Amino acid sequence: MFQMETETIALNESLCNTMYIGISDGDYFMENSCYSIESMWDEEKKIFLNKALVKVSYVPTNISDALHREDVIRKMQRCLIDVSKNLAPNNIIVYGKMGTGKTMITKLVLNDLEKVAAKKRVKLTTIYISCEDANSENGVLGLINNNLMFELLGKFREKIGNSISRNTFNFKKLFNELDGILIIVLDEIDKIKNPDLINKLARSISEKTGQPPCLICITNDINFKDDLKGHTKSVLAESEIQFNPYNAEQLNNILDARVEKAFYPGVVVDMVVPLISALCAQENGDARKAINLLCKSGEIAEEKLKNVIKEEDVREANDRLELDRLTSIIETLPTQSKLTLLTASVLSENSPKNECTTGEIYNIYKQYAHLIDIDILTQRRITDLISELDSLGIINAIVKSNGRYGKTKVISMQGSKQIIRHVLLQDYRLKSLEGNLLQNCFRNNLN
């Protein structure tokens, strides 16, 4: 242990001594040669035994490796059992919050089903489509056709950019040529702007088999089905499978299983896994986040050249992931939302209770918008932007009544104000508000 600490001190010293001489066109030079990737490459590997197992993209190969999902696996298998009778199973809608294992379990169950079908000589084709990648009805149809083409001819279609009617025609043609049962998984179906596609696909009947395709629609949005039109809703209402969030104990078991295979023995100290489970269970029971946090903690320990992961590494990893999350959300916001957020941040920082109201935000927002020469939106629109920021988890907005003094939304910041401010001021239009201007504007409002 003493040796480890000495190593850490030595590294910190070398960090301090390193001097960047010049950075140009993405190329840089450093005086200290210990930063070559070769020295990093040759370092003794002390933390990860098999890092791939704590990557979010990792999917277990065996269905028994999916812990605490026996009930939904059973239910999905029961829904799909018609394949054994050479019949297309009922359509399935799978919903649950992020990180509850919807995609992983669906893929595992289908892999298993394919193996059994092959053994029993039942012709089965499964297609997995991530609607986030395609995001339009036509895009999804194109991807399905590509997969069918691959299944029938062993090659992908080269031409892209067909119209919807052309792609619909192609789908029917390819589907008619396909022998056996077709199962199409539409992951993140809520990302498709026009979900009439579900109806179109579900009502297609293969001339060869007389069967429709089976659709498995996966969504994070519990209200997704309620927003569909009547006929589409009835098509999807056949079978529903809900994935509940994992609790702390379940997350604990999932992490323990990964720790055992992914890290060298003794690397993860006793309190690390319970801490990660508790942090993730108190949010959404998100297993993906828990595994990501475990991986990041390991990387931080590795960075520090330590051979154990401690609680402080988990907390640091949690902060870094939170920073990444906030940065990626804020960077993609439109200018008007950024300005609304900046105003809320300044006002809450200057308030004794660290909070502000819609009316206060709107007054300062108008001044800022005028200063940076952008359109001044109506208060009605700003209330919508505040609600959007609230649903993104950047601010916390609660409707509160002040009796005779009216009803308003009380807004407080979620996460570090400094980080939010820093990311916002990267925007060149908001940068001009940096410094005294923010304070001056605030004082004007008070006066």
Place this chain on the structure above:
DNA sequence: ATTCCACAGGAAGCGACGGCCC
């Protein structure tokens, strides 16, 4: 019990824009 405030948020509509289709 009634009044009143400062909004929240629903509904309808407008203009810009992009994709599709003939």
Place this chain on the structure above:
DNA sequence: GGGCCGTCGCTTCCTGTGGAAT
């Protein structure tokens, strides 16, 4: 190329709301 249609960002108008003040 032009018409059609859906979507998006926004405005205007409106009703509803909780609770302190009267």
